[in-house]
Amino acid sequence: MLRVSWRGKLGFIFVWLVAAAASLGAQLPGGSAAGKAMKNPVARTAVSIKAGESLFQKNCVFCHGPQGLGDGKLAPKGVHPANLTDETWVRGASDGEIHEVILNGAGPDFKMRGVKGRLSETDIWNLVNYVRTLAKTPSPLPKPSTTQNAY
Numbered sequence: 163m164l165r166v167s168w169r170g171k172l173g174f175i176f177v178w179l180v181a182a183a184a185s186l187g188a189q190l191p192g193g194s195a196a197g198k199a200m201k202n203p204v205a206r207t208a209v210s211i212k213a214g215e216s217l218f219q220k221n222c223v224f225c226h227g228p229q230g231l232g233d234g235k236l237a238p239k240g241v242h243p244a245n246l247t248d249e250t251w252v253r254g255a256s257d258g259e260i261h262e263v264i265l266n267g268a269g270p271d272f273k274m275r276g277v278k279g280r281l282s283e284t285d286i287w288n289l290v291n292y293v294r295t296l297a298k299t300p301s302p303l304p305k306p307s308t309t310q311n312a313y
C-alpha cells in the first residue's frame with residue numbers, strides 16, 4: 163500500500179467538488195480529481211506489465227498502434243487515438259486518471275469506448291501499468307507527488 167501524499171489528500175477534497183460538476187463516469191480532457199485520488203492497487207511488476215501488454219495487443223492496438231503511437235491502422239474514420247508515448251496526458255497523468263479513461267472511455271465524444279463490463283479491475287490496472295511503460299521517458303515507479311499534468 164502506498165502512503166497518501168499531500169497532493170493525494172488535496173485531490174481528495176476536490177473529488178467532491180469536481181464530481182458534482184463533471185458528469186460521473188466520463189474522463190474528460192483535463193483529468194479528474196476522482197482519478198487523481200485513486201490509488202493503483204496493482205504493483206507495477208514485470209508480471210503485471212506483461213499481462214497488460216497482452217491485453218493491449220488484443221483490445222487497443224487497432225486504434226493506438228502496436229507501440230502506442232496512436233497510429234493503429236484500423237482506427238475508425240475520424241477517430242484520432244491518442245499517442246500514448248508522448249509526455250502529454252490530455253485526460254490526466256496519474257494512474258487513476260488513466261484507469262478512468264480505460265474503464266469509462268474518452269469523453270466527451272467517446273470515440274474510445276470504455277472497457278466497463280468487459281475487463282476486470284485487475285486487467286485495467288495491468289493495462290495502466292503497461293501503458294506507463296510506453297512513454298519515451300517512462301514514468302518513475304509511483305512515488306508521491308511526482309506527476310504533473312501536462313496541459
Ligand code: HEC
Pocket residue numbers: 218221222223224225226237238241242243244245246250251252253254260263264268273274275277289293
Ligand atoms: C476505437 C479506437 C480506440 C480504442 C480501441 C482504444 N482507444 Fe484509447 N483513445 C482513443 C481516442 C480517440 C482517444 C482520445 C484522443 C483525444 O484526446 O482526442 C483515446 C485516449 C486514450 C487515453 C488517454 C490519453 C491521454 O492523453 O490522456 C488512454 C490512456 C487510452 N486511450 C488507452 C487505451 C487503452 C489501454 C485501450 C485498450 C483497452 C484503448 N485506449 C482503446 C481511441 C481508442
